[in-house]
Amino acid sequence: MSTYSILMPFAPTRPEQALPFGAFAQWSSAHRLWQGQATLHEPHHTFTHMAAGGFRVPVGLGVTLMPFRHPYDAALQAQSLAVTMGHPVVAGFGPGAKVLQEGLLGAPYRSQLQAVREYVTIVRGLLDGEPAPPPGEYFTCKARLPKVPRPPVEVGLGVLRPGMARVAGETADVAITWLTPASYLRDTLIPALREGAEAAGRPVPRVVSIVPIALDRDGSDPRDAVLTANSGHLSLPHYRDMLSRSGIHVDTADPRTAAEQVLKGGAFLAGTPGQVAGRLREFTEAGVDEIVLNTTATYARFGVKSALEELEKVLREVSS
Template identity: 50%
Template sequence: MPRRPEQLATYAALVHWTRAERLWQGQSLAVEAHQGFAHAAGTGFGVPTGLGVSLMPLRHPYEAAMQARSLALSTGHPVLAGFGPGGRSLQSAMRGEPYASPLTAAEEYLTIVRGLLRGQSLDFSGEYYHCQGALLPSPSPEVQVGLGVLRPGMARLAGRLADAAITWLTPASYLRETVLPALREGAEAAGRPLPRLVAMVPMALPLPDVDAEAVAVASNGSHLQAPHYADMLKRAGIDVSGSDPLVNARALIEGGAFLAGEVDELVAQIEEFWNSGVDEVVINLTGVANIRGPQAAMRQVKTIVTALSGMEETR
């Protein structure tokens, strides 16, 4: 999470000047992602952006649609706006109680956001969300709607409704064997093309005097405490039920959920995601940034992007 908007500008510049395709930001509780991206555009680096994923309980779907389109207008580039219900504790904190059915809540949310972005005038009343109205007409770059996906039920819903399924901490093998078949099942049931699959992948090059397990904990320690992530990882064959965070982190690395190694090793592991049907891999250096700061993370992402660009040029 950037603490100052100017920290995002350097990453936007990287997307602008390299073969990286999009600047991504997860839910931020510091600099709000839409505003951070707009600030970067104001510095001269308007680039395609992705929100992966904004938490539904924090924003009404009308506001979500308006913010996503406003971002496209501010940057002059396409936006992929991803949404997800978040964990039960967040849902309770924001709503007073968790969603009885996160799938129903996500379906209602995406239905409203997609309808508004398509220029529809809505009169929608669901179990969790209601919307009567439309966005004011305004030509803008394309805004696609994504859904955060961890398990088959949400993947099937993304297949029916979303432009993209967005995953986090999901090994390539799990995407290939579990997520993609469910995504395809949902798309076929709705008679629509298969949505794009985006994998947000935490990773790190070696850091002096820091074990890879410590970087993984700095990146994903909180996720390992969340039941929905633990369940997804269990389905993927990764046991993180132990009490030792470093042991759990080692399981993440060995299971391919967190990538660690020299640059050639990371490139090979990223290529495995592409070979598993992933359309877009998001390089995430959160653990490095949390331990050594954003400049260290920037150095690593430059190294990885350069290596990936060189690999593409030799194909």
Template identity: 50%
Template sequence: MRYSLLFPLAPARPEQAVPFANLVRWTGAHRLWQGQTMTIEAHQLITWLAGIGIRVPAGFGVSLMPFRSPYQAALDARSVAISTGQPVLAGFGPGEPVVQESMLGSRYSSPLRASEEYVRIVRGLLSGQPTEVGGEHYSTYARLGPCPSAPVSVGLGVLREKMAVLAGEVADAAITWLGSASYLDRILLPAMRAAPDRALPEPVRVTAFVPVALAGVDRDVTDLAAASCGAHLRAPHYQDALRRSGIELSGDGSDFGKLVDAGVFLYGTAADIHERLDEYRTIGVDEIVLNVSGVAKTLGFRAAIGDLEEILAECPNTHLHPMPRSLR
């Protein structure tokens, strides 16, 4: 199992990404991930890093489909692979209905069908072959101009069982969020593996985003969990996914304690956190993305970097070389 890290906040300046990208360079961390941001566009940030000499494997997940056409999505992902010379994993999801209405003028009649069409188009274009898809939500007859690049994989954001089945059919990777190892083991992984019409020769890989924070005398686990997960707990599709995992939300501060108890938000010493992360390895997860957004929001970037350094130092197959302060 590989360990990656998430750039934990929407950047106000590109320089803020430098210490996190350097952690990927200076450790055995696999990839630098970014979520959907509304400040500096994620692909441009990775390309900026490459321009100053920091070229690292990148993950985008999940990028919301309504913000760009499948052709533009494929072109952007491949552009990063060309600019960096490093592999890219581009993950996509349909977003909330309000996002669909704001960007497209109406909701998807079927988010599953829209996601299938989108991923098939992006994967087809990245293959370099003429791609013809006539769908209800997305259609294309196009081809990307030929150009050598590092590999680009296509992922699909997965919260619930039906999207897990779809990822098992059409995606290179399934990307989970706020899913405990138990929920993945009982619900999501069996759905992916039982997908009836796998279109790819290799089985779907699984990338799990896991919110984490080290314990400390000046830290409150409820504050950290709220900062990391609070916005997602207000979204109906996340609430439904957590209910399916056995977490009954009450809408008050006790919900964050439930995330800790259920192994959704991991808090404790580095050893404690690795004990829970090992549950993901045992069930066959391929990549863990360490999400320290709660630490970054409450205590700042330097504290977030410190947590990542300490956790990565104890990861199997990672070798932490202390970063010069000039690189932090």
């Protein structure tokens, strides 16, 4: 059976804005609270503020972007967060879009897969206290991370396509997906994860799928929910390619038809609590270990209270 977690559905401008979701994660049946990369308020700091406010829960970073920090700093921040929260942490990473890489590094990584392989290997080794790997093409780290008593830290990798899934199988503890239909996970990504893990002689990583949802509301068109939450993703080539591989062809010149295709293809789930819960079970059947409920659209359109109510309804439905 999958566990169910929740995503903080916005990027806080002030850390106290995150506290209602920290409280919900602590008091509800949610397994973990996740946050993606943010530039308004850095997610490690947001979680630290939450802990200082009394809300210490398991957390996940899904995902932070490699160009923002050296692997040593990434491992240090993940370890510090585990100590601060007093609960396990999933430290998820991804290379980001090529335009971001160029803006921060001067040029994109020549090989996205090799850059990720080096980065994750260094972070995992630092957290495990292993000797430094040989210098890589993109990253080198000869230092050691001081060991401290702490809860476990899993190293995750954002995965959209088979090549990255195989790298995750070789190197990561967790594969983290976003906007990926259950059928695509079952038929494409999870087999690629297994291939990578078998080639490296290691266990298959856990699969975490961040799934966008929106419950029916009177007079509300679910296509609007898709576009509110994911119009940025639908404009990025690597997301369009992933969706195309899953049978969802996105035409950016016709956003509403694109949103309809995303709904039909199961990348975004909308409907009644029972209908959404039924579609979520497809992710469990596909082999997903942890399902993260993403109410970004509801938060953006109707506010905090509506997003929390939606989470409560869906969590109640999936546990019944």
